[in-house]
Amino acid sequence: MIEVESVYYDYNGHSALVDVSVSFKNGNIYVLMGENGAGKSTLLKHLNGILKPKSGRVLVDGVDTREATVAELCRKIGLVFQNPELQFFCETVFKEVAFGPENLGLDSVMVKSRVENALRVVGLTGFEERVPWSLSGGEMRRLALASILSMEPKYLALDEPTVGQDRFSKENLKALIWRFKGMGKSVIIATHDIEWVYDLKPDVIILMSHGRIVAQGPPWEILNDTELLKKCNLVRPILLTLCDSLKLPLKSSTPSVTELAREIRKRIGEKFVLSRGF
Ligand SMILES: Nc1ncnc2c1ncn2[C@@H]1O[C@H](COP(=O)(O)OP(=O)(O)O)[C@@H](O)[C@H]1O
Numbered sequence: 001m002i003e004v005e006s007v008y009y010d011y012n013g014h015s016a017l018v019d020v021s022v023s024f025k026n027g028n029i030y031v032l033m034g035e036n037g038a039g040k041s042t043l044l045k046h047l048n049g050i051l052k053p054k055s056g057r058v059l060v061d062g063v064d065t066r067e068a069t070v071a072e073l074c075r076k077i078g079l080v081f082q083n084p085e086l087q088f089f090c091e092t093v094f095k096e097v098a099f100g101p102e103n104l105g106l107d108s109v110m111v112k113s114r115v116e117n118a119l120r121v122v123g124l125t126g127f128e129e130r131v132p133w134s135l136s137g138g139e140m141r142r143l144a145l146a147s148i149l150s151m152e153p154k155y156l157a158l159d160e161p162t163v164g165q166d167r168f169s170k171e172n173l174k175a176l177i178w179r180f181k182g183m184g185k186s187v188i189i190a191t192h193d194i195e196w197v198y199d200l201k202p203d204v205i206i207l208m209s210h211g212r213i214v215a216q217g218p219p220w221e222i223l224n225d226t227e228l229l230k231k232c233n234l235v236r237p238i239l240l241t242l243c244d245s246l247k248l249p250l251k252s253s254t255p256s257v258t259e260l261a262r263e264i265r266k267r268i269g270e271k272f273v274l275s276r277g278f
């Protein structure tokens with residue numbers, strides 16, 4: 001479990017986190033949402049110790065991040081940055097993904113198997129000899145993810161992972177996140193992509209604004225609170241807006257397209273029957 005306790009952080013006097021307290025339990029998917037500059041990336045960087053709190057503390061499995069090196073923390077928490085291309089320093093995709101497991105001291109057979117597995121999971125098999133900087137933006141993001149997955153971290157933190165990804169890659173990412181959850185690991189994602197979040201069905205959504213956590217709860221609670229979302233510069237998912245406009249009484253407060261379509265069909269049927277005077 002990761003515990004963030006009353007953390008304050010500023011960049012040379014510019015406040016970025018204000019009294020942030022939150023815990024990330026194993027086996028859960030967390031999504032951090034909020035306007036640009038809300039503090040999401042700053043919070044993620046506190047989890048693997050790249051940034052240390054100015055006051056308050058962050059505990060990873062009970063260890064204060066101030067008392068552990070970034071290298072130690074990175075074995076546990078894999079963070080994929082918002083600008084992954086800044087993360088690359090090897091001349092081939094293979095070497096980039098192999099770097100982490102090699103540093104863990106694994107033998108070459110094990111390293112090769114980890115690299116192959118990570119590249120397959122992100123859909124980059126066949127890219128092994130490419131130069132990382134020659135990849136497209138979306139492919140670079142997936143390479144950055146592969147280089148983290150090859151370390152097999154216990155916690156996965158993803159900063160804006162859907163940027164530049166097509167529908168197939170977003171679906172793939174969703175499946176990967178759920179596989180992580182299935183293994184009892186936790187995933188913490190910062191994103192603006194509310195439609196993808198709706199589809200992802202995380203356990204908890206944490207809303208941030210101006211460096212503070214303003215709300216946290218399950219998707220049905222957070223995504224149905226229009227005022228709260230507006231405060232964080234977010235727009236409600238289209239399906240929920242549609243449900244409201246149609247005044248549909250639904251069993252689920254976060255319905256799927258199928259459930260919504262079924263309900264609409266039922267309504268159209270009723271109206272049709274009534275208009276015929278039956
Ligand atoms: N390296 C930096 N130097 C100075 N200010 C920064 C730096 N990184 C972020 N900030 C500022 O800190 C605040 C929080 O930024 P950030 O955590 O990147 O927000 P988000 O990821 O939610 O968009 C913003 O006001 C941003 O301008």
Ligand SMILES: [Mg+2]
Pocket residue numbers: 040041042082159190
């Ligand atoms: Mg950010």
